[in-house]
Amino acid sequence: MQPSILQELRVVDLTRIVAGPYTTRMLADFGAEVIKVQSAKMATGIESNTTPYFCAWNRNKRSITLDMDFHEAREIFLKLVKISDIVVENFSPRVMSNWDLDYATLKKSNDRLIMLSMSGTGQNGPWKDFAAYGPTVQSLGGLTYLTSYSQDAPMGFGYAYADMVSGLYGAVSILAALEHRDRCGQGQYIDLSEYEAVCTTIGPALIDAGFNQNQVGPQGNDAENRPAAPYGCYKCSGEDRWCVIAVFSEDEWQSLCGVFGNPAWSGEDKFSSLAGRKKHKEILDRHIGEWTAGQTAENVVDSLQPAGIAAGVVQNAEDLANDPQLAANKFFTSLNHPVLGEIKTDTYPIKFENCRPATWKASPLLGEANQYVFEELLGMKKTTIRSYIEQGIIA
Numbered sequence: 001m002q003p004s005i006l007q008e009l010r011v012v013d014l015t016r017i018v019a020g021p022y023t024t025r026m027l028a029d030f031g032a033e034v035i036k037v038q039s040a041k042m043a044t045g046i047e048s049n050t051t052p053y054f055c056a057w058n059r060n061k062r063s064i065t066l067d068m069d070f071h072e073a074r075e076i077f078l079k080l081v082k083i084s085d086i087v088v089e090n091f092s093p094r095v096m097s098n099w100d101l102d103y104a105t106l107k108k109s110n111d112r113l114i115m116l117s118m119s120g121t122g123q124n125g126p127w128k129d130f131a132a133y134g135p136t137v138q139s140l141g142g143l144t145y146l147t148s149y150s151q152d153a154p155m156g157f158g159y160a161y162a163d164m165v166s167g168l169y170g171a172v173s174i175l176a177a178l179e180h181r182d183r184c185g186q187g188q189y190i191d192l193s194e195y196e197a198v199c200t201t202i203g204p205a206l207i208d209a210g211f212n213q214n215q216v217g218p219q220g221n222d223a224e225n226r227p228a229a230p231y232g233c234y235k236c237s238g239e240d241r242w243c244v245i246a247v248f249s250e251d252e253w254q255s256l257c258g259v260f261g262n263p264a265w266s267g268e269d270k271f272s273s274l275a276g277r278k279k280h281k282e283i284l285d286r287h288i289g290e291w292t293a294g295q296t297a298e299n300v301v302d303s304l305q306p307a308g309i310a311a312g313v314v315q316n317a318e319d320l321a322n323d324p325q326l327a328a329n330k331f332f333t334s335l336n337h338p339v340l341g342e343i344k345t346d347t348y349p350i351k352f353e354n355c356r357p358a359t360w361k362a363s364p365l366l367g368e369a370n371q372y373v374f375e376e377l378l379g380m381k382k383t384t385i386r387s388y389i390e391q392g393i394i395a
Contacts, residue, residue, distance in 0.1 A: 004031025004358040009178075010084040012037060012077070013061065016047055018134065018160055019194060020090035020118050021057035022167030027086070027174065028060035029348065031358040035080065035373060036061045039068070040395050043366050050339045055363040059335060059345060062369035070393045074099055079378050082109040086174060090118035093128050103189040113187040114177040118170055122193030132194065134160025141198030146205055149220035165201060166194040222281070229277035230256075233314060234289050236297040242314035243297040245288065245304065253277070255307040260291055337362035370394065 009032040013024040028034040036058060038049075046053040049063065066073040078101075081087060087106060089096060096102050096117070103115045117123060120132025135157075138144045144156030170192055177188035199206075205216045221232045228248045236243050247253050253274075257266040265271070265287055270280045277284055292300050297313040304311035313319065321344060326332060335343045343362055374380045374394070388394040 002355045004356055005352060007031035007358070009033065009086065011035065011086040011088060012080055012084050014087070014089040014091070015118070016042075016090065018057060018163035019166040019170065020088055022163065023116070023118070023170030023174070024061065024088050025057055025059060026167070026171040029358060029360070032086075034061040035084075035369065036063045036364065037066055037068070037077065038063055038366060039065055040366065041067070049363065049366045052340065052343075055337060055340060055343060056345070058363040060358065060360055061364055062373070063364035063366055064369050064373045065367040065395055067393055067395050068099055070391075072388060072391075072393045074101060076374070076378065076380075076393075077101065078106070078109050080373065081106050081113060083377065084110070085112070085114060085178075087113065087115045088118070088170070088174075089116070092131050093117070093119055093123045107187060111187055112181060112185070114174060114181065114190070115187075116170055116174055116177075116190040116192060118166060118192045118194065120193070121195045123191045127195075134162040134166075134194070137195040137198050138162045140195055142202045142205065143198050146202055146216070146218055148218040151217050154218070162194055162198045166192065166197045169197045227274060229274055229281060230284050230288050232285055232288070234285070234292040234300075236292050236300060237295055238297070240316075241297045243292060243300045244312050244314060245292075245300075246310040247277075248310070250274075252309050256304070256309055259303050259307050259309070263287075333360065335360060335362040338365060367394075 006027055009027065011024055011027050011032050011034040013020070013034050013036040015021050015024055015036075024034050024036070038047075043049055045051075048054060049058075066076060068074060068077065103113075103117075106113055106115060119128070120130055120137055121127040135144070138156060138161060139154075141162070143162065145151075145154050147156045148154045170190075173190045173192060177190060180186065180188055208214045209216050226246070226248075228246045231246045233242050233244050235241075245256075247256055253271075257263075260266060270276045271284060295303075301311045301313055315323070320326060321332065331347055331349070332344050333347055335345055337343050340362075370385075374385050375382070385394060
């Protein structure tokens, strides 16, 4: 068996919230040693090491404490950079330069270093100093508008999908830089704009608007570009339980009517063709919704799928945690956290042949790796470390 694919890498992680921690979590999950730089004054709220939120995005990492406002802390940081492969940060652009820790400076300590800077709008341009969160750049990038139900209610996603997109881009960009370093022996600086990452997700809409001069708007669950009707998400019995149904052919339509018991409305002329069903979508959806409302989502799917109709349960997190297909593929694993106890967490849909999986562990407690990093890796004396703790430098 070969070692974990990223086992030989060391990553210094300055990231917070989601996008950056997601990037470094992926590296840690596949064997990289990720050292998360924290401080007691910043490890609060959702960034507290014992919150479920923090635990979700920071598994398999080590934690050290450094107050980077101190010059001595930045000197320690540079020593750590010297023996590392990658630095990841997701501050606004001014932070690293204010600390005199921009890439040009870090490269003096390690000319093979790869540094990823993840910010809301990138390191250049008139908006570069603006702080941003996932929902902000989702709106700027057009995603909130296009994923809404109508032009009058631009609600979009209920979560920071932009952070997921940017986190994936971050991990892939680092792998590309590692490939470049392996071939050319050179480090690399990566400037990732979360705003631009979001813009890449609406390519078809951009092309349609730019080349065809079309007014592209939100479609909700409509199927303007799909030859299907009914086609939508329907309320089922129970609290916030839903299912999706899509009917593409006349044979499927007849099968659907049969499952319904061929009610009188299903034989009306306006539903006798795909064009008619699409034209009278609102009435059709009302009929479908009346039928699904009296059944569980699981019963709806169990009735429709054997009849050759595309249907699925809109699963929530609890459904996924108990999904038999995911269980069969060992998609979830359990980790023991010293404070929160046993944690069930997701893994990956990727499995490498003849490659030993990394040994996973729960997210770290604050400063848990101080002794390992400062004494073992950097060779600092105990008396120096104790003095820095007393001064608040290591805190």
